[in-house]
Amino acid sequence: MNETIPQLLNYDEPSLDAAFATLADEVRAETFSPRDAEAFRLHWLGRKQGRLKLISDAWLKSAPADARKPLGIRFNQLKQQIEVALAAAVAAPPAASAKAGLDITLPGSVRAPGIPHPLLKTMNEIVAVFHDLGYSTALGPQVESDFYNFEALNFPPNHPARDTQDTLLLAGQQARPSRDRLLMRTHTSPVQIRSMIAQAPPIRIVVPGKVHRNDAADATHSPVFHQVEGLCVDTGITFSDLKGTLDHAMKALFGSSVKTRFFPSFFPFTEPSADVQISCIFCAGAGCRRCKHSGWIELLGCGMVDPTVFSSVTEERRKLNPAADAYNPAKISGFAFGMGVERIAMVQHGISDIGQFYSGDMRFLEQFA
């Protein structure tokens, strides 16, 4: 090593500080692996030809007497710095600094966490939006009686409205009164009735759940599917409240630029009834494949609670308390809404086959990791 020995012209304190700062930088700049640690040590601390020894010999030789002590202190500090650097290099695990020792391009090894089901994730998101609007979760059974699923919701026996909801019936019901016959609930709406019978207004509930219909499975139909239902009953609830609530909820779910559009529709348990469309979240209304080039996507059904439903509830409540009048339609009003979770999740994620939700196919689920 034929490095030059730096010259020291002045021995005043600022000159000494400047000279030693240059040397300290030199030490810091010299990076080395543990394998090179010994070479580094010899270079700086070698007993005969070490750079520290050479410099100290040269500078001390020509130093005035009163500069020897400040020089000695500074040489000791520099030596400590070199020793600390050496100790750190030796303590570091070899692999971490062996530049060529590890193929960091190999995959990592931790087991991936499980994947939340995209359908249930969407359902939980919808429910959370309504929690934020002051709705509490209510749940109900999947096996329901004809009364809760149909009669109390103004689907009289033998009424054509029942044709729209092909129903899976439980065996062994023929001998029972028609209102007690058990079936798989075709919608989450029976929970409206159960909640109102149990509790006086005001009501704000959101009802997530599984429902069943006697529908053959195809790409967009499944005999099992999920709904989220909502019910708001209070004094002074209006159709414009229904509009505002669902407009707010759709914006919370799909983004603030989403627009809603309401169409008259028919459900036996609401009046007026409406279908709700949102502006297409993919093309912002311009028209694309996902919205069938209409610019709109139909997402839910809703309406003001039909007074007949309040009458059914009152009739049941009067079996417990003959004076019950909390659901007098002259005093209160309300709205209800319901949406198919599968449909919303399919729109959100561009899923074309509803059956994939129930297959447990890891290749399908891994897309949502």
Added chain:
Amino acid sequence: MNILSNWLRSYVHGITADDRQLAEDLTLRGIAVEGVHDLGLGNGHLFEMDITTNRVDAMNHYGIAREAATIYNLPLAPLDTALPAAQPAPNPFSVQIAPEAQSLCGRFTARVLRNVTITPSTGQVAGFFALLGSKPISNAVDASNFVLQGMGHPTHAFDLDKIDGGIVVRLAHKGERLKLLDGSERTLEADDLVIADHTKALSIAGVMGGWDSMITAETKNILVEAAWFDPVSIRRSSRRHGLHTDASHRFERGADLNACPVANALVAELILQSGGAPEGELVDVIVPSVAARTANRHPIALSLRQVRRHLGTTLDDQPGQSALTADLVRQVLTALGCTLTEAATNGLQPITSNQQQTTFSVQLPSWRLDLEREIDLVEEVARVYGYNRFANTLPTALPVIAHPLAAAESAVRARLLALGYSEAISSSFASEADGAAFVTTNRNQQSTPHGLIALENPLSDEARLLRPSLAPGMLTMLAHNLNRDVREVRLFEQGTIFTGSAEQVVESPSLSLGLTGDLPPTRLHNAKDAAVFELKSVIESLLSLFAASVDALSTSAASALAFSPDAPAWLQPGRSATALLNGAPIACFGELVANQREARKLRQPVFLAVLDLDALYRLPLRRAAARELSRFQAVERDFSFTFADAVQWRTIAQAIAALAIPELTRLTPVEIFRDAKTASAPAASVAPAGHYALLLRCVFQSTQRTLREDELSEWSTRLIAALSALGGTIRT
């Protein structure tokens, strides 16, 4: 149902909107146009309609034209007819409604047409049929169909010469037989309403005509029927005979009693265009009691206050002034066919003083049987005004009450996801074979029935039952993956299972875990057993979320959790277990039994667990409690022992626990060695045949002081003695 825009426009003149705008305007008023198809120059468009079940009045061109007239505030053309002069009849044609049928047939009109010519349709009928893609049959048959599509009322044309005497509307005789237009022979029930002559049934009323009296090329004389039938009766017959016809579809939704003479005349007019003449006047039999509850209902009251109370705020409202005015209500409802008179609610009040008090008495149109209450009229106002002209307002929010199970459910879900299990949803149904094989019989349900729940109308043989267990569904999902070469699968399902009886169904929350894959061995388990132990630790991890004390020494007598080698028959004996919480089974897990695996053609072993969430959720979620951490050094001591295979870990752990050394804070089996190839390499054996070597780690720590060497060696000595007493040999 399809609608021609040109046909519709023939009833409302002056619509300036083009067909696409018309379609959108109708759709926004609830008369949904699902598709618009261009029919070429001059032919207008074909609208594919989706009319809701309550709006039978709009299931035809005239009804939709009425909606268009209401939207655009234009006049609706009347349905005028001009028939040739009638020949005198010797006697009026005889029509009787039997007493027992009076409530089911509210009106029956009949007209005799003589010397008609049966010929292909021409003119407007042929033209519109061609655009609709309807198959023309003959002028007489097409006339009925044309009127149905035009103004919505079903009619029927009989070959008059096949009618014996006259018409009798009556209930069928039980067992009476009738051959229908579709060629089928039907056996009638005593509550089927029929149109009969003096000797035989001619048709099932409102459902389908009969074969013997149908119009043929030879027909010379015709009887045109237009009648009104009771919706419930028609629906019953239609369903019983599996005959859903255009006529039954309309009658069962409520037809217009007043439309009968109009429809009859329209059909007669079309048939007579090819020759012939009516004979006698229209025979029109009306049952007054039916008319009173349909066409001639009492007026209902509608108050403006109620309109505003239900509908709320519109975008057009001015401060202190709702856009929902009395004038608006009057205009909308009048256009729809209602007759409004302002009820004098308070004779002293001038009409203009307070519109809010306005109350109308509304006479309902005969074709709108769906309108019967004030709220129905409120809906009509909102519908025609336009839903999207209402403002978006928000009701006040209420405080949210958390569902009692929500926290537990989401804790279980989050834990399983963190452990690498993905969430799945399987079918709610099970086959009878799977139901019998997988029903869990060891649940604590002595008080309630726990039989299988069958469906009356299952979707398939594979779905006859409501699932009594999540296991078959999980197996189906594992098989789905294996069949697609996905060979490492971890799934869970939180779902409902169904047991009980036909009178009382018990729905219980349950959890299933499914695991298959090439798991590496661990220091304690060989590869073959690793999956069983993974499931065990998942179950322990879940239980540890709840108040159950699943402490580190889970094998100690004080622990609430124990594992028994007994398991249901669908798990492989010896490779499965039941987890008992406070002595009651809460979960079972292990490898699927061989015969089930073979039956499902699974290419590799699969492992399942089911856990009773109902029992788990009865426990509160564990509230974490911190303890003081010791400031003193912990000391680790390893021991290596050889034991006979019969000595289980629980026995070892219990023997050590029995030493009651409070400073022994942790006891871990670190590694188990077994010599797989004992026979071939006895010299290298780590443990003799029938034995295993166990590396055991003890951690000693005191919260009070630093441990001394002499007490550590005393504990080691006691520990070695205890394990030697179990037949263990310490290795050096």
